[in-house]
Amino acid sequence: MSDLSEKFTRKCFLENTGRLCLQVGLSAILLGCSQPQPAATPSPEPSPAPTPSPAPSQDGTKAGTAEAGRNDPDFLPAYVRLQRTGELGRRAEELWAVMESCQLCPRRCGVNRIKKTSGFCRTPGATLVLSGAHAHFGEERPLVGEGGSGTIFLTHCNLRCVFCQNWTISHLGRGAEATIDAFADMMLWLQGEGCHNINVVTPTHYSAHILKALDVAAGRGLRLPVVYNTSGWERLEILAYLDGVVDIYLPDFKYWDSAMSAKYSAGAESYPEVTRAAILEMNRQVGVAKPNRKGVMERGLMIRHLVMPNDVAGSEKVMEWIAANLPKDTYVNIMAQYTPLHKAYDYPEISRRITGEEYRSVVQKARALGLTNLDIQGYWMVQ
Numbered sequence: 530m531s532d533l534s535e536k537f538t539r540k541c542f543l544e545n546t547g548r549l550c551l552q553v554g555l556s557a558i559l560l561g562c563s564q565p566q567p568a569a570t571p572s573p574e575p576s577p578a579p580t581p582s583p584a585p586s587q588d589g590t591k592a593g594t595a596e597a598g599r600n601d602p603d604f605l606p607a608y609v610r611l612q613r614t615g616e617l618g619r620r621a622e623e624l625w626a627v628m629e630s631c632q633l634c635p636r637r638c639g640v641n642r643i644k645k646t647s648g649f650c651r652t653p654g655a656t657l658v659l660s661g662a663h664a665h666f667g668e669e670r671p672l673v674g675e676g677g678s679g680t681i682f683l684t685h686c687n688l689r690c691v692f693c694q695n696w697t698i699s700h701l702g703r704g705a706e707a708t709i710d711a712f713a714d715m716m717l718w719l720q721g722e723g724c725h726n727i728n729v730v731t732p733t734h735y736s737a738h739i740l741k742a743l744d745v746a747a748g749r750g751l752r753l754p755v756v757y758n759t760s761g762w763e764r765l766e767i768l769a770y771l772d773g774v775v776d777i778y779l780p781d782f783k784y785w786d787s788a789m790s791a792k793y794s795a796g797a798e799s800y801p802e803v804t805r806a807a808i809l810e811m812n813r814q815v816g817v818a819k820p821n822r823k824g825v826m827e828r829g830l831m832i833r834h835l836v837m838p839n840d841v842a843g844s845e846k847v848m849e850w851i852a853a854n855l856p857k858d859t860y861v862n863i864m865a866q867y868t869p870l871h872k873a874y875d876y877p878e879i880s881r882r883i884t885g886e887e888y889r890s891v892v893q894k895a896r897a898l899g900l901t902n903l904d905i906q907g908y909w910m911v912q
């Protein structure tokens with residue numbers, strides 16, 4: 530267990546998360562944004578928090594009940610079996626050791642994060658920094674259901690796109706330190722609030738922390754599926770540790786062209802090739818996403834593709850690859866909400882929103898290719 534557990538105990542969970550919100554200065558991350566809002570398009574941006582929520586119990590008992598979530602009562606998340614055998618804890622320790630010469634992502638910096646060195650992602654060593662958590666009603670409908678997606682925002686990022694909507698969190702690392710124990714309690718609290726899943730946003734550089742927290746939380750009664758909400762730029766060696774742990778993979782497929790990923794995502798030339806291989810592996814692990822009888826997703830692959838102006842993302846090529854390499858009923862969310870933020874105005878070709886025609890042509894192409902499980906809520910944005 531990390532030494533962080535001594536800094537941030539379960540007892541001070543509430544006090545610290547409240548302080549965290551104040552430090553970060555974003556009402557959007559107030560824990561307990563549980564008032565339903567119309568599910569529009571999925572967005573990586575935290576939703577406004579209309580009302581603070583009730584406090585989690587100090588001992589986690591409310592959160593620890595299996596029926597606290599509203600999923601199918603027969604559903605058992607994959608990680609519970611691994612936790613019972615001790616395998617989850619073993620994997621967490623092995624993954625933690627990878628940070629001694631960090632290879633957690635394709636940057637492969639080789640820095641010793643255990644000794645508090647930072648690599649490209651700027652994560653302060655092995656210290657966990659969280660930005661916030663809430664029931665999110667702006668994610669994909671099958672993740673939102675009635676109770677919301679239990680979203681936890683992790684700080685820093687290994688990709689650092691110039692147009693990032695969450696740049697204060699991902700580039701600047703705005704958040705507060707937390708222990709593994711508090712991270713686990715956050716998951717249990719979201720379960721207690723009735724969320725349908727635990728949605729870890731930008732998880733790659735914290736994969737070891739996530740496994741450790743899941744190990745603790747599962748022991749205390751966490752029974753929600755885990756959504757691995759990633760840029761898609763994942764190493765196969767690391768995904769092997771997540772096999773049987775992650776229930777829902779939610780990868781982006783951002784670019785088709787390596788020149789584009791290098792230009793807009795800090796030199797990440799390998800993005801298209803690495804992400805294609807990662808998505809194939811994710812599909813092998815969890816298969817096609819199919820909702821349960823209540824319409825809530827509990828397992829499977831859900832791909833996000835953000836259409837960008839001037840076809841910077843290579844959208845039609847992305848659709849062609851999906852149609853040729855994955856089942857035709859693969860869930861693909863074609864997103865229309867690109868907004869030029871952060872440094873996007875330094876690049877004229879991405880300094881505007883997309884047009885209706887740009888969006889429609891991608892959807893038409895996907896349909897013509899025979900893709901049958903398209904999430905095209907973006908249509909309303911481009912009318």
Ligand code: SF4
Binds near residue numbers: 632634638647652
């Ligand atoms: S997770 Fe961070 S430190 Fe580790 S290899 Fe990636 S960018 Fe480097």
